[in-house]
Amino acid sequence: MAQSKAEKKFTLYYFPTSYSSQKVLLALFEKELTFTPRLVSLFSGQHNQPWYVKLNPEGAHVPVLKDEVADMIINEPENIMEYVDKSSENGETLFPDESSELGKQVRQLCKRLDMVEMDIITYGIIYHPHLSEAGCQISGAEQRSMRENFANRLSYLTELAAAHPALRDSYLTKSQIAAQKFDTITDEAKVKGHLEALKRLMKDIEQQLKDLKEKNGDVADVLWLFGPMFTAADIHLTVLLNRLTLLGMDKYYFPPDQCPHIDSYFSQVKKRPTYIRLEKEISTLRLTLLWENLKAWSPFLAGAAGIGVVAGGAYLVYQKNK
Structure with a gap:
């Protein structure tokens, strides 16, 4: 219960x-x-x-x-x-009863969306920025941290495995996974393969939304992937669309002239209170990261005046990159 x-x-x-x-x-x-x-x-x-x-x-x-x-x-x-x-x-119920047809359809699409290896796509764009149609919207400070962390991950995990014998297997497993992903994200051809697979998925989602609109458009103003109910599949798609926009890939994956139904769907999502709350949480973290980077760049600043300069700089950079 x-x-x-x-x-x-x-x-x-x-x-x-x-x-x-x-x-x-x-x-x-x-x-x-x-x-x-x-x-x-x-x-x-x-x-x-x-x-x-x-x-x-x-x-x-x-x-x-x-x-x-x-x-x-x-x-x-x-x-x-x-x-x-x-x-x-x-x-709303995010996962309808799996014995129902709706429940089966929701889980099937969730599984397909969950198979998108977004970490490979994200890091692939960061390592190969020319693959982004509009340019990656992740701030330069975040991109630097992400590249450095990924490049240092293998040696760091190996050191941790030696330092913590009880967790050795866990660290070595994570190291192997990281090595495989690093080989993929640094290989432009492999990254392109992931991008093309995602393109096919987005085409199918556009068709699903189009069919749903044609069938139910006269009886419902707001439609999600399976009708008026917002399900777990919609959560998957919401986060995916948000990430693609951040990577500057929205015009490639769902341009309004070619994918009007996905474009309309995402416009609906942006008005949803839960999405607005999520965006606020992400923006707050980005401002914190920018603050930390600006403090690192400005060691000569001290006292209230220095803090004010750093805070003002963080705000301006945040407004530019949000």
Whole structure:
């Protein structure tokens, strides 16, 4: 039986700019569940610290959800989203009954969207910026941190494996996965292969939205992937469209003249309160990162005047890059 948000307490270990974290954040927002936020910085390597690896020894970097009442750890975004959906009767049902035709269709599309290796696409664009149609919108400071962290990840994980024998297998597994991904993202042809596969998926989604509009357009003003209900598949697509826009790939994957239904869909998403809340959280983190970088660039600034200059600079850079 689903529990109300008052009966269950969650702690979310996450990073707001993480693709997987954004899916879980949207699910929590949609289900109106409160949670204790624990920021795990991917830029400073907190996701590789022993305390966190113990929480998530084999899963992706972030997020991890802890149910404090049941003393249970849930990892992998799809598992967390489904757990969250079952934990609250608030909001819409994200995963309809899997025995129903709708439930099967939602899960099938979720699986297909989940197969998009967005980390390879994201880092692939950062390593091969000419592949972005409009230019990557991720700030220069973030891109530098991401490139440096990925390049140093293999040696760092190997060192951690030697320093923490009890977690050796976890660190070596993460190192092997990182090595495979590094080989892929630095190979332009392989990155292009992922981009083309995503292009085919977006074409299918455009057709699905078109068919839905033609069938239901007269009876519903707002339609999501499967009608008036906002499901887990919509969360996947929302985060995907947001990331493609950030990478400057929106004009390639869903230009308004070729994909009017996806373009209209994303315009609807941007008005959704949960999306606005997610964007606010991401923007707050970006401002914090810019602040830290500006402080590093301006060691000669001191006192209130210096802080004011750094704060003003952070605000201007934030406005330019948001």
